[in-house]
Amino acid sequence: xxxDKKVQKKQTQELEKENIYRQTxxxxxxxxxxxxxxxxxxxxxxxxxxxxxxxxxxxxxxxEKTEDIVSLAGRIMSIRNSGMFIDIKDSTGKIxxxxxxxxxxxxxxxxLKLLDIGDIIGVEGKMRRTPRGQLTVNIxxxxxxxKTLLPLPEKYHGLTDQExxxxxxxxDLIMNEESRDKLRLRSQIIHDIRQxxxxxxxxEVETPMLHPIPGGATAKPFVTYHNTLDCELYLRIAPELYxxxxxxxxxxxxxxxxxxxxxNEGISTRHNPEFTSVELYAAYKDYNDMMxxxxxxxxxxxxxxxxxxxxxxxxxxxxxxxxxxxxxxCHLVQDCTNVDFLxxxxxxxxxxxxxxxxxxxxxTLWGNTIEKIFSxxxxxxxxxxxxxxxxxxxxxxLAKVHRNNPLLSERFETFVLGFELANAFSExxxxxxxxxxxxxxxxxxxxxxxxxxxxxxxFLNALDYGMPPTGGLGIGIDRLVMLxxxxxxxxxxxxxxxLRQK
RNA sequence: GGGCGCUUAGCUCAGUCGGUAGAGCAUCUGACUUUUAAUCAGAGGGUCACAGGUUCGAAUCCUGUAGCGCCUACCA
Numbered sequence: 001x002x003x004d005k006k007v008q009k010k011q012t013q014e015l016e017k018e019n020i021y022r023q024t025x026x027x028x029x030x031x032x033x034x035x036x037x038x039x040x041x042x043x044x045x046x047x048x049x050x051x052x053x054x055x056x057x058x059x060x061x062x063x064e065k066t067e068d069i070v071s072l073a074g075r076i077m078s079i080r081n082s083g084m085f086i087d088i089k090d091s092t093g094k095i096x097x098x099x100x101x102x103x104x105x106x107x108x109x110x111x112l113k114l115l116d117i118g119d120i121i122g123v124e125g126k127m128r129r130t131p132r133g134q135l136t137v138n139i140x141x142x143x144x145x146x147k148t149l150l151p152l153p154e155k156y157h158g159l160t161d162q163e164x165x166x167x168x169x170x171x172d173l174i175m176n177e178e179s180r181d182k183l184r185l186r187s188q189i190i191h192d193i194r195q196x197x198x199x200x201x202x203x204e205v206e207t208p209m210l211h212p213i214p215g216g217a218t219a220k221p222f223v224t225y226h227n228t229l230d231c232e233l234y235l236r237i238a239p240e241l242y243x244x245x246x247x248x249x250x251x252x253x254x255x256x257x258x259x260x261x262x263x264n265e266g267i268s269t270r271h272n273p274e275f276t277s278v279e280l281y282a283a284y285k286d287y288n289d290m291m292x293x294x295x296x297x298x299x300x301x302x303x304x305x306x307x308x309x310x311x312x313x314x315x316x317x318x319x320x321x322x323x324x325x326x327x328x329x330c331h332l333v334q335d336c337t338n339v340d341f342l343x344x345x346x347x348x349x350x351x352x353x354x355x356x357x358x359x360x361x362x363x364t365l366w367g368n369t370i371e372k373i374f375s376x377x378x379x380x381x382x383x384x385x386x387x388x389x390x391x392x393x394x395x396x397x398l399a400k401v402h403r404n405n406p407l408l409s410e411r412f413e414t415f416v417l418g419f420e421l422a423n424a425f426s427e428x429x430x431x432x433x434x435x436x437x438x439x440x441x442x443x444x445x446x447x448x449x450x451x452x453x454x455x456x457x458x459f460l461n462a463l464d465y466g467m468p469p470t471g472g473l474g475i476g477i478d479r480l481v482m483l484x485x486x487x488x489x490x491x492x493x494x495x496x497x498x499l500r501q502k
Numbered sequence: 503g504g505g506c507g508c509u510u511a512g513c514u515c516a517g518u519c520g521g522u523a524g525a526g527c528a529u530c531u532g533a534c535u536u537u538u539a540a541u542c543a544g545a546g547g548g549u550c551a552c553a554g555g556u557u558c559g560a561a562u563c564c565u566g567u568a569g570c571g572c573c574u575a576c577c578a
Contacts, residue, residue: 020547021512024529078538085537096538117528130536154513154527156539161513163570175513219577265577266503275578420578451577476578489571502569 022149028114029147035110039147044122047071051092053127053135060129070137071124073145075174076117078155083112086139088121091180096136097123103138111142117155118148166497179492186481186493189301190258193278193477196300200293202280203252206259207242209235215459216240216398218451219263222273235262239279240398240472241459244427247281248467256280258477269489270419273498276477281427285471287399287410290424291387294414294473295322298385298421298480305484313486316383318417324385326412329374332388336377341370342407363447366407367392382415397437397453399425419483424473431463 032039048056048070060066072095074088086097099112103125115121124141153159158175165172165179172179194204212231214221216238224233239257246255258278267273282289302309302320309320330342337356341349346366353360353369358376360369370392378388389412390402402408410426428434438455445452481493491497 021529080540081535081537082533084535085540087538098536100535130538132536132538134536134538136536151512151528154539156527157514159513161509161570163509164513166570217578261578263577266575268574268577269572271577277578423578474578479578500569 021151025116025147025149028116029149032111032114032144032147035107037111037144039144041143041145044073044143044145045071046073046122049092050074050088050090050095053095053137054093057127057129057135060127060135062129062133063131065128066126068127069124069140070127071122071141072137073120073122076115076119076121077152079115079117083115086115088123089174096130096134097125098128098130098136098138099142100138103140105141108139108142111144112139115144116148116151118150118152119144120146120148163499166491166499167502169495182481182485182487182493183495185305185485189305189481189484190276190477192301192304193297194258196297197254197256197278197280200254201252202254202256202282205243205246205251205255205257207236207239207246207257209260209262211236213454213456213458215453215456216242217261217263218395218453220265220451222262222264237261237263238277238474240474241456243279243281244467244470244472245459245462247283247470248462248465253283253468254280267498269491270479270482272478272490272494275490275494277474278477279472279474281470281472283468283470286426286469287389287412287424287471290471290473291324291326291389291412291414294387294422294424294475295324295385297475298414301480301484311484311486313417313483314488316417318483319384324387324414326387326389328390328408329370329388329392330390330408332378333370333374336381337373341366341373342405365392365394365444367395371395379415379418383417385414385416385421387412387414394440396425397441398428398434400428400430401433416483419479420476421480421483422473422475424471427467427470427472429463429467429469431460434463435460 029039050072053070053072057066072090074090074095076086077089077094078087079085083099086099087094088097101109104112122143122145123137123139125137125139128136128138130136153171153175159165159171165176198204210224210233212233214234214237217240219237221234221237224235225231226233238261239259243255243257256278258276260274261277262274264273265271299309299320299322302311311318311320334340339352339356341352344352346364346369349366349369350360350362350364353373356373356377358373360372374388390405390408391411391413393401393407393409396409396411399409399411402410412424413420414422428437438453438460441453442455445454478490478493481487482490485493487493
């Protein structure tokens with residue numbers, strides 16, 4: 001209670017403090033209305049965006065004037081010389097306005113006096129280039145389109161406080177062009193993936209976000225509750241099982257879904273609780289085909305965004321040139337450790353791992369031990385893309401057994417500079433075998449593995465009706481965007497990253 | 503989850519050995535009027551994240567809490 005009162009008191013004080021800044025602007029807002037100018041009108045017809053003007057009038061020489069009348073809208077980013085020079089910014093760039101009583105229509109000077117940095121305005125006037133070389137609109141007509149009540153961050157240093165940038169992303173976007181560019185590139189990349197797959201005959205589908213049984217990946221789910229159905233539901237950790245049901249149904253031999261997944265796990269510069277993935281499935285294909293399409297898709301994006309196969313990430317340079325090496329996980333581990341884990345059982349592998357300085361709990365699956373050694377010893381050495389193929393069967397419950405080795409699966413993960421970019425396999429379509437794998441998972445869960453997968457009878461029932469041999473592939477889009485935009489924190493390429501409530 | 507760090511005006515940041523809380527931008531008043539981080543003169547603006555403690559005295563030292571960041575662990 002006392003706590004609540006304190007919080008309330010603090011909020012009241014903040015409101016009063018805020019009022020000092022809002023008050024002046026509110027007064028200006030009211031003055032505008034009193035003068036007959038609505039500070040929040042309905043629309044504005046602009047003839048140009050700022051970039052179009054920059055291109056169209058690029059030819060003007062210093063001091064040259066035109067009789068061309070243009071109209072445009074944007075947010076005031078700076079005001080100089082007591083309102084004579086105003087910079088406005090729209091989504092394409094900045095342009096300078098010249099506000100002088102010699103050009104302004106009658107009454108418009110009143111509006112000019114009531115403008116603040118941050119206000120969104122619409123203007124009309126003639127194009128010219130100033131003697132100092134700045135492309136400028138001589139304002140004749142001026143309209144406030146949205147009066148700002150709070151001041152923008154400082155014009156020179158901008159907004160740098162990371163917490164504010166994430167919590168109030170709109171301020172970040174107003175002030176930091178780099179943030180705009182990254183989120184635009186994200187949008188572009190998703191668009192390009194969609195276009196690439198659609199052009200290849202893949203059908204985009206949507207499957208549930210609310211799952212009665214979490215499946216398709218090894219991860220801890222978010223739990224929620226449906227009132228009418230009176231049951232728990234899980235936010236999906238992966239769309240995999242539903243997509244395979246669509247393959248069973250023959251909706252299309254090639255399908256994909258781009259959507260959100262949710263995992264109730266740690267948050268870091270590489271993990272957000274909700275993230276976007278693309279999963280695609282192609283009937284009559286296997287994991288070799290999935291490697292081909294992974295390379296094709298990623299290089300298509302790299303080329304589209306960068307125009308070259310060599311890109312910078314942090315202080316490293318990555319070469320995406322194909323073909324990418326395809327190396328067996330066990331061989332990579334053996335190269336690094338001189339141990340042939342293929343010839344060891346789970347317990348022997350665990351002891352060997354310990355000798356290598358990697359602590360693995362007793363009873364750990366053979367595959368988990370190998371994967372752990374791989375991620376500690378091999379993964380950090382990977383720079384350019386590598387398909388790490390033939391992963392252990394016991395940690396791949398949805399993948400087909402390797403056609404040449406019963407300990408391995410036809411599954412690969414593509415790694416780039418410590419990023420797991422893709423995860424794919426020849427999908428298991430033998431219903432009896434799938435049931436055994438689920439049973440093994442259930443047992444692992446009973447033995448304490450929190451992330452073990454659940455028995456999914458409805459999926460098994462679908463397999464009973466026959467799924468064609470199918471290749472499946474999943475790519476984490478956020479990390480892909482990070483790589484392609486040279487971004488070190490996942491929060492910078494998600495508009496509203498998950499933060500603790502304040 | 504563990505370790506380290508940060509939190510001072512709306513924004514960006516100073517603040518020395520513990521001794522009256524500072525600057526620039528922004529705001530307000532005025533001057534100036536082809537500037538572009540405009541300039542000049544003046545004014546207002548602070549629960550120094552929060553809660554305790556030590557001290558004659560704390561933004562500063564100590565403890566705890568919160569948020570954020572970085573590293574680390576798990577995961578994609």
